[in-house]
Amino acid sequence: MTEVLDRTGARTEDAAQVITGARERIDALDDRIIGLIQERMAVSAVIQESRIASGGRRVSLAREMDVLSHYRDALGRPGTALAMTVLELCRGRV
DSSP: OHHHHHHHTOSSHHHHHHHHHHHHHHHHHHHHHHHHHHHHHHHHHHHHHHHHHTTOOSOOHHHHHHHHHHHHHHHOHHHHHHHHHHHHHHHOOO
16 A cells, blocks of 8 residues: 555545546546547548638638637636637647
């Protein structure tokens, strides 16, 4: 159990168990987030292909501003940085 206490930084076995369980949940949530981002990337590729095929631009800056606002409104200022990362993953650097 000393190893678990060392890995978690907890000072008691009860706290170590709570931390270990919560970390497992975070790992599962991260896996879901990654899956959702990969799904978003695929949907974004369909949109980009359709837009380009119709003679439009690959990226809609107005739409990206809407996405940035949505993330900022939901998550505060750090949401903007997160949205920029998501947009970069989905459309590449502009």
